[in-house]
Amino acid sequence: MFNWFRRQDNKKQEDSAPKTEERAETAETKVDYTNWAKTARENIQDKQNDREGSQELDEEFMWSAKVLADRGTKPEEVSSEEIDWLKKLRRGLGKTRRNLINQLKATVGKGPLDSDAVMEIEALLLQADVGIEATEQVIETLQEKLRSEALPPDEAIAYLKTILQAILDEPLKKVSSPGFAPEKETLNIWLLTGVNGAGKTTTVGKLAHLAQKSGYTCTIAAADTFRAAAVEQVKTWAERSNTQVIANPGKNTDPAAVVYDAIAAANARKTELLLVDTAGRLQNKKNLMAELDKIRRIIDKKAPNAKVESLLVLDATLGQNGLSQAKVFKDAAKLSGIVLTKLDGSAKGGVALAIAQQLDLPIRFIGAGEGIDDLRPFSSYEFVEALIEG
Ligand SMILES: Nc1nc2c(ncn2[C@@H]2O[C@H](COP(=O)(O)OP(=O)(O)O)[C@@H](O)[C@H]2O)c(=O)[nH]1
Ligand SMILES: [Mg+2]
Secondary structure: OOOHHHOOOOOHHHOOOOOHHHHHOOOOOOOOHHHHHHHHHHHHHHHOOOOOOOOOOOHHHHHHHHHHHHOOOOHHHOOHHHHHHHHHHHHHOHHHHHHHHHHHHHHHOOOOOOHHHHHHHHHHHHHOOOOHHHHHHHHHHHHHHHHHOOOOHHHHHHHHHHHHHHHHHHHHHHOOOOOOOOOOOOOEEEEEEOOOOOOHHHHHHHHHHHHHHOOOOEEEEEEOOOOOOHHHHHHHHHHHOOOEEEOOOOOOOOHHHHHHHHHHHHHHOOOOEEEEEEOOOOOOHHHHHHHHHHHHHHHHHHOOOOEEEEEEEEEHHHOOHHHHHHHHHHHHOOOOEEEEEOHHHOOOOOHHHHHHHHHOOOEEEEEOOOOOOOEEEOOHHHHHHHHOOO
């Protein structure tokens, strides 16, 4: 069974980002992408018995094929779902990319950056919501490189990509494993936090689906007891992936009590992944943080051996504005990672860089649509390729 949480494993860039030269290598010198894409498409069609909606060899397919080929994937290993996801990612970053890429290419390709060019790039990155600090870091690194050697446009862009990827990967240096998969035969508890409307409940639903597809047993704790409709919403998602939901039917019940019950249920049925949906709003911020703290204490007490992760869900369309919220949660919820949602509707996709740089937390999942399949583990490589194509 394919483990979707580990889809990045065994791919070469997880160990080291492709070198600038590798990234700049053209189709002629490296892989025959056209051939790769054709083989991949034939394989997908064989697997699906050529059913309706099979992949076309269009621009999106070619781009996805190139990304996968460059990561060391074999055309025989590729599934239609994987291609669909990359297409979604690329489409999701379309708005951000279109604002960024053409102008960036024109500027970076001119050779050693003069002060006008630097200002142009700075403005472009800020417009994409990369944030001041991360933008400065990019500019400085780029300038340093271009001062020591004049790069042709392709290589300059490729170098820029490695800088961006390095910023996204920086927070991973502090964590024990670069991947983010639940541990088999162990209770993993993932707490989803964030403000109202960020996409927590949707993310819980999508994660339950990924867990089911990847062969994990999963339970959901409906611990948003503040909003009346929240439990129903979570149940609707859970039905789609056949996941058990633990909820308390009473009104305004204690979320920590729901988590308590959910841990008992999870232990009884040997659940591997317990997803905890939480409220994004209470009477005030202080109450909300106190509530999260209480949930956390219940988990530590009732499931001391569980592998606990606390994920903050952030809405990408908010861009920089989401960051200040994030800082509040970071202290209270002992965050271990970020889920970035709504990339599909955002022209501010660059905010991923600001998040990595300012919050110093790895992005673990990204959402690029409202459908159940529209969430996948984050790959800095794919993200940067989709952000700055070419
Ligand atoms: N376009 C898009 N919409 C999303 C995504 N994730 C969540 N949403 C939508 O955002 C709204 C709020 O989501 P919800 O999960 O209820 O947020 P919560 O309040 O944090 O639980 C819903 O209408 C979702 O369909 C995404 O990745 N893309
Ligand atoms: Mg919710």
